[in-house]
Amino acid sequence: MSDIVIRAFRPGDEQGVIGVILPIQREEFGVAITAADQPDLAAIPDFYQSGKGGFWVAVKDRHVVGTIGLKDIGGDEAALRKMFVAAEVRGKEFGVAARLLDTLMAHASNAGLKAIILGTTDKFLAAHRFYEKNGFVEIAAEDLPASFPRMAVDTKFYLRTI
Incomplete structure (x- = not known):
């Protein structure tokens, strides 16, 4: 499809994740937020990759260009968090958002989750x-x-129910 790979977050990806998320939050959407305001980003394995959760990155040329997280909140439910795709790889021709979501949904289904819930801004x-x-x-x-x-x-x- 493209030279973009979707894989599980691993140690060493932290700066790449922050490098995708913060500019989108701050510059594109004008949300006054810092990495320190988002402690989950400093503890991705503990916060997301536990229980039935997970965290995935889209990688192009060894650089993180997309993120998606799934936080186990109990009761066979999980919260979709931190879905961000860098501007240069957005759109149908890349399919990064769809591939990130497909990866998360396959994991959720295999993990026995019944519902995915997310919050976003207007x-x-x-x-x-x-x-x-x-x-x-x-x-x-x-x-x-x-x-x-x-x-x-x-x-x-x-x-979204599963």
Whole structure:
């Protein structure tokens, strides 16, 4: 398909992950956030790669160009977090977002998860369309499970059953 590989996060990927996520959050969407505001990024194995969770990266020419995380929140449910794709590899011709999501969904299904929940902001319009096209339905904040790790910036929530 392309020379972009989707694989599990491993030690040594930390700076590449931050290098993809922070510029998108700050420059594209104007979210005043730092790596220190996101302690999960400094503890990906413990935070994501435990229980039924996982964390994957898209790699092109040895550089991380995309990320997606799955946080086990109990009750056979998980939170989709940190889905970011660098601008230069976005779009159908690369298929990075779809491949990241497919990898996460295959893992979730194999792990016996029943539902994936995510939160996003009103600003991420392309993300809303992507999630809706991929079987996620919008749910009200009051319908979130108590175990869902809600971020202060999140205003829209989606659910996909498996």
